[in-house]
Amino acid sequence: MTESKNDxxxxxxxxxxxxxxxxxxAGMPGAGAASAAGAAGVSDQxxxxxxxxxxxxxxxxxxxxxxxxxxAGGTAAGETPLKFxxxxxxxxxxxxAGAASAGEGATRQFADLISRLPAVGLAREQTEAWRELLAAQSExxxxxxxxxxxxxxxxxxxxxxxxxxIRERRQSQGDAALGIGDYRELYxxxxxxxxxxxAQLAHSESYCKLQAQLGNAAIRLKVRQQAVLERALKQFDLxxxxxxxxxxxxxxxxxxxxxxxxxQLAAARGEERS
Amino acid sequence: MNEFSPGSAELAAVTNDFMxxxxxxxxxxxxAGDVTIGSSAKDAVFTEDKVTLYRYRPSEVxxxxxxxxxxxxxxxxxxxxPYMMDLQTDRSLIRGLLQRGVDVYLIxxxxxxxxxxxxALEDYVLRYLPHCVDFVRQxxxxxRINLLGVCQGGSMxxxxxxxxxxxxxxxxxxxxxxxxxxxxxxxxxxxxxVDVDALVAASGNVSGDALxxxxxxxxxxxxxxxxxxxxxxxxxxxxxxxxxxxxFLRMExxxxxSPDQAGEMFRQFLTLFVQQNRLKNGTLQVGGRxxxxxxxxxxxxxxxxxxxxxxxxxxxxxxxxxxxSTDYSTHEFQGGHIGIYVxxxxxxxxxxxxxxxxxxxxxxx
Numbered sequence: 001m002t003e004s005k006n007d008x009x010x011x012x013x014x015x016x017x018x019x020x021x022x023x024x025x026a027g028m029p030g031a032g033a034a035s036a037a038g039a040a041g042v043s044d045q046x047x048x049x050x051x052x053x054x055x056x057x058x059x060x061x062x063x064x065x066x067x068x069x070x071x072a073g074g075t076a077a078g079e080t081p082l083k084f085x086x087x088x089x090x091x092x093x094x095x096x097a098g099a100a101s102a103g104e105g106a107t108r109q110f111a112d113l114i115s116r117l118p119a120v121g122l123a124r125e126q127t128e129a130w131r132e133l134l135a136a137q138s139e140x141x142x143x144x145x146x147x148x149x150x151x152x153x154x155x156x157x158x159x160x161x162x163x164x165x166i167r168e169r170r171q172s173q174g175d176a177a178l179g180i181g182d183y184r185e186l187y188x189x190x191x192x193x194x195x196x197x198x199a200q201l202a203h204s205e206s207y208c209k210l211q212a213q214l215g216n217a218a219i220r221l222k223v224r225q226q227a228v229l230e231r232a233l234k235q236f237d238l239x240x241x242x243x244x245x246x247x248x249x250x251x252x253x254x255x256x257x258x259x260x261x262x263x264q265l266a267a268a269r270g271e272e273r274s
Numbered sequence: 275m276n277e278f279s280p281g282s283a284e285l286a287a288v289t290n291d292f293m294x295x296x297x298x299x300x301x302x303x304x305x306a307g308d309v310t311i312g313s314s315a316k317d318a319v320f321t322e323d324k325v326t327l328y329r330y331r332p333s334e335v336x337x338x339x340x341x342x343x344x345x346x347x348x349x350x351x352x353x354x355x356p357y358m359m360d361l362q363t364d365r366s367l368i369r370g371l372l373q374r375g376v377d378v379y380l381i382x383x384x385x386x387x388x389x390x391x392x393x394a395l396e397d398y399v400l401r402y403l404p405h406c407v408d409f410v411r412q413x414x415x416x417x418r419i420n421l422l423g424v425c426q427g428g429s430m431x432x433x434x435x436x437x438x439x440x441x442x443x444x445x446x447x448x449x450x451x452x453x454x455x456x457x458x459x460x461x462x463x464x465x466x467x468v469d470v471d472a473l474v475a476a477s478g479n480v481s482g483d484a485l486x487x488x489x490x491x492x493x494x495x496x497x498x499x500x501x502x503x504x505x506x507x508x509x510x511x512x513x514x515x516x517x518x519x520x521x522f523l524r525m526e527x528x529x530x531x532s533p534d535q536a537g538e539m540f541r542q543f544l545t546l547f548v549q550q551n552r553l554k555n556g557t558l559q560v561g562g563r564x565x566x567x568x569x570x571x572x573x574x575x576x577x578x579x580x581x582x583x584x585x586x587x588x589x590x591x592x593x594x595x596x597x598x599s600t601d602y603s604t605h606e607f608q609g610g611h612i613g614i615y616v617x618x619x620x621x622x623x624x625x626x627x628x629x630x631x632x633x634x635x636x637x638x639x
Contacts, residue, residue: 011288158495183288187503194495202460202492212467219469222476241478244388252392 012166012180016159023155129231133224140221143214150210154198161193162186299506302519309524313363314372316380320409324384327406329413330360333372341375342632344443345414348380349403349434351426352539353485355531356382358615359424361524365616370625376632377414381406381427386536391478393536395543396561399433407434407441418443418572420632425449425585425611429547432593433560436569444635445599446575446628449582449611451589452596453554454547458586460492465548474541482532492583525616554592567593573601575631577624582611603631 119127166189169179180186201207230240320327332341348368350356359380360368371378381403386393410419421442423431428450435445454462474480490497505522552558558565574597578590587606594602605627607614614620 183292184503184507187292188500191495191500195493198494203457203463208463209467211464212469216467216469216472219472219476223472226476245391245478248389248392 012186013163015186016163019159020156023152023159026152126231129224129228133221133228136217136221136224140214140217143210143217147210147214150201150207154194154201157197158190158194161197162190165189165193295510296503296506299509302509303506306516306519306523309520309527311357311362311524311527312360313366314360314369316360319379319413320406322402322405324386324390325402325406326382326384327409328380328382330368330372330378330380332377333375336373336375342377342420342629342636344416344418344420344632344636345377345379345410346371346420346422346446346628346632347406347410348378349406349421349423349427349431350381350383351424351428352383352398352535353426353482353532355528355533356380356424358528358612361528361616362521365521365621367615367620367624370621371629374625374629376629379406379410383533385533386479387534388478391474391537394538395430395433395546397536398539399430399437399560400563403430403434404438404441407438411441416443417441420444420446422446422448422628423450425451426543429543429553432553432567432570433558433565435572436565436567437560437563439569439571442572444573444575444632445570446577446631447590447593448577449579449585449590449614450576450593451547451585453551453589453592454549455551455554456586456588458588461488461584462548464488465544468544470541470544470549474537478537479534480537480540482534485535486530486532489584525612554596556596567596568598570597570599572599573603573635574599575603575605575628577605577607577614577627579607579609579611579614581609581613584611601635 119125119131121127166179173179180189226241230242233240315331316328317331318326319329348356348359350359360366363369368378368380383398383402407419407421411417418441421431421435421444423429423446425448428447429452431445431447432450432452435442451459505519508518546552546558550557553565553567556566574593576590576593578585578587580587591604594604605624607620607623609617609619614624
């Protein structure tokens with residue numbers, strides 16, 4: 001077991017706060033789904049590009065400011081270009097931030113538009129298949145994010161329960177006590193609290209429903225993926241799962257018929273003998 | 275845990291110590307070799323499709339007069355592999371039974387693949403299981419044999435026993451779910467809103483990996499994290515033997531060695547047993563034949579584990595009221611769903627209880 005000095009420095013509370021901070025970061029709305037969501041990904045790239053331009057702009061403004069200071073030969077004269085530079089920088093930053101959000105909005109609008117347009121023309125069937133796939137993916141991601149949020153809440157509640165448990169221990173052991181002897185003990189207590197919180201949630205109707213909804217959404221997504229894939233396989237004259245299923249079903253039916261015929265034959269032979 | 279706020283030097287120290295122990299544990303783990311599974315000698319005596327029936331070689335140390343004359347056929351669950359019954363020399367229900375003079379047969383259902391997606395409940399209950407029973411009856415020259423059903427294999431055994439009571443002398447059920455709608459049954463609660471028809475239509479067979487993830491998520495903190503941290507800590511302990519590590523790795527192998535489930539069978543089991551609770555309600559049919567548990571009139575021993583989180587005792591206990599057996603016994607085991615096979619207590623209790631119960635009823639012939 002890990003030993004630690006019981007010198008009153010509250011490393012336990014520090015650990016709990018660190019976990020909380022990590023959860024806060026992980027629990028930011030959309031943080032978990034950002035990489036998966038196309039629109040969010042685009043907007044991240046856009047923002048990144050903006051930041052690079054901003055850095056370049058800052059360097060340029062600093063250079064210009066230094067030049068102005070040297071030219072004016074004093075601080076007072078330098079204030080004007082500095083202020084001017086700041087304003088420019090703010091405007092620059094603002095325009096990129098606006099452009100980023102506009103880009104994000106445009107992407108979302110475009111995706112929304114595509115999803116509402118009726119499929120027409122030569123590629124109607126393909127378009128519809130892809131549109132259904134995108135809708136299924138969007139539904140799945142939405143529910144996945146919802147479940148992630150619930151799990152994050154389990155961890156937050158587990159930390160609160162852990163804190164309460166430690167407080168209780170301290171009270172029973174005396175004011176100077178830390179309540180926990182070492183890291184391993186803290187970890188085990190955290191696991192215990194986590195399981196308690198999760199067990200309570202896991203049995204609730206709302207959680208059972210949410211988990212099943214996510215599972216059902218995953219199934220719908222898989223069905224849509226299969227439809228798109230099978231369409232592609234057919235283009236190359238490759239066998240699909242659907243075709244194999246038909247063959248297996250036929251084999252099973254034939255096998256059952258043979259078994260029935262064999263039983264009838266055996267019964268008939270028995271009758272002949274008797 | 276890479277960032278430490280100012281003033282958290284103590285936390286950094288304990289974290290470093292913790293991580294050092296973890297690293298040492300990992301190094302010890304890297305030196306562990308492969309593990310072997312199974313301890314008792316057996317022979318494959320019958321096969322059909324992917325199903326194999328094994329007969330374990332009788333223990334030579336048991337005198338003929340001490341043997342249980344009626345052979346015992348074990349029907350394991352479709353989920354996970356049956357070698358759990360004979361994991362290693364000192365953790366083997368089968369070895370324990372052999373040492374007590376029981377003649378043991380075991381059904382290995384195999385690993386279903388894509389060609390087996392339409393295997394249904396009737397294939398298991400009206401074809402494979404009866405064929406194995408008939409083989410053992412023929413091989414032993416007895417009209418009736420003993421059947422032991424484990425978990426889902428127990429549910430199937432109950433169906434078989436209700437449909438063919440004349441072929442069984444005694445029936446034993448181990449951690450067998452009967453009532454799926456008890457408040458403690460978390461798996462059934464989770465399955466309640468799942469669109470099983472759509473699942474099987476989309477997936478065909480249901481992947482063993484998906485089932486593993488499901489089982490682990492029942493206790494996510496313990497099963498995803500704590501047991502591995504415990505292991506790494508134990509490996510730092512000079513008193514921990516290499517055997518303990520091997521035991522752990524063997525269990526890991528068993529836990530995650532999960533066959534895919536034949537799609538149609540899975541669909542039927544989840545819909546009829548779990549969602550609709552038909553075995554308990556008396557409305558189950560297999561291949562068009564009604565399964566009436568009142569038809570189970572042979573002696574019946576129901577063994578369940580009090581800390582079972584997969585098949586809670588409340589799910590197994592109702593069997594006593596549903597069966598038509600007038601010779602109904604129970605055995606409560608202090609442990610969990612897995613501990614009932616592999617724990618030290620189980621090695622002492624379970625084979626004794628089963629062999630003793632069978633012997634008492636063997637002499638009554």
